[in-house]
Amino acid sequence: VDNRLLKYPLNIKGAGIQRIPTPTIDLEPKKENPGALLVIPYDNPTGQFYTYDMLKDLAKLCVKYNMWMISDEAYRELYYETDKPLVSVWGLSDADVPGIEGRRISIETASKVWNACGLRIGAVITDNAEFHDRSVAEYTANLCANVIGQYIFGALAYETKEELAAWTNELREYYKEQIVKVYNGLKELEPKLIVSSPDASIYSIIDVRNVVKPGFDCLDFVLYCAQEGAVDIDGVQTTLLVAPMKGFYETKEGVENPGKTQFRISFVETPEKMAKIPELFVKLLQQYEANR
Helix, strand or coil: CCCCCCHCCCCCCCECCCCCCCCCCHHHHHHHHCCCCEEEEECCCCCCCHHHHHHHHHHHHHHHHCEEEEEEECCCCCCCCCCCCCHHHHHHHHHHHCCCCCEEEEECCCCCCCCCCCCCCCCEECCCCCHHHHHHHHHHCCCCCCHHHHHHHHHHHHHHHHHHHHHHHHHHHHHHHHHHHHHHHHHHCCCCEECCCCEEEEEEEEEECCCCCCCCCCCHHHHHHHCCCCCCEECEEEEECEHHHHEECCCCCCCCCCHEEEEEECCCCCCHHHHHHHHHHHHHHHHHHHHH
C-alpha cells in the first residue's frame, strides 16, 4: 500500500498529530520517534489483507521503538482469503511478540460489518488500564453515543456467538461474490487495467494508467461521468460514479500524484447494479478518451 495514502488530513491537523510516512519502516522510527503505529489489516481503499506474519513483524517494531500499536479493525470479518485465519491485533500476545501486551489498541465500529453507518457507534478497545482511563475521561465531554443507536446495536448482546459468526460468514460470501465478479469482468473487458486484488473490505481500486492517453486526470473523468457521460446498458442511458483517488494521497509540491489515474469502487449497491460496473466503466472510459 502506498504510504502516502491520507484521507483525513484536516482531522489529523486539527488533533495536533504529526503524520510520519514510512517508506522504510524500520528506519523512520529512529529518526522521528513516533508515539504510535497505525495499521489497517483490511485496508480501505485498497482492499489489501495483512497476513498474520505481517502484523507480527509490525508488532515487533512497536515493542522495539516503544510505540502504541493501533489497529483499525472496522472490516475485521470481511476478508476473502478463506484459507487464512482472521487477523487482528487481539490475535497477538506476549507469546508471539514479547512486550506487545499493554500497548494494543483497536478501533471498532458498527458501521461496516453490521451495516449500520447511520448509528455512529464505535469503540476504542485497549489492554492498557491507564490509556483506558484517560480515554474515558476524554470522551466524557461527548456524554454518550446516541440513545437510538445504543438501543438498536445493543440487540447484538442477545445473539449467540454462533449466530454472530453465521451472520459474518454470510456477509463475507455476499461481498466476495460481487468483488470477484467485478474484478474478473474488468480484466476480461480491458486486460490492461490494473485492478486491486479482492482480498478484504468492500472496495476495489482501478488504475487506468496503461489504457489512457497522457494528461489524464481522474477528477475530470469523474466530473464527465456525472455531468454528461452515459452509455446504453440494457436499453437505458446509464452512468457511473466512482471516487477519484487523488484525494487519498498526500504528495509534496512538484511531485506527481499517483492517484491521478486511479479510482475507488465501493460495493454498496445491489448485486444486480454492481454486476454492471465492468461494462459501464470500460465503455465510459473509452467514450471519454475518444473525446479527449
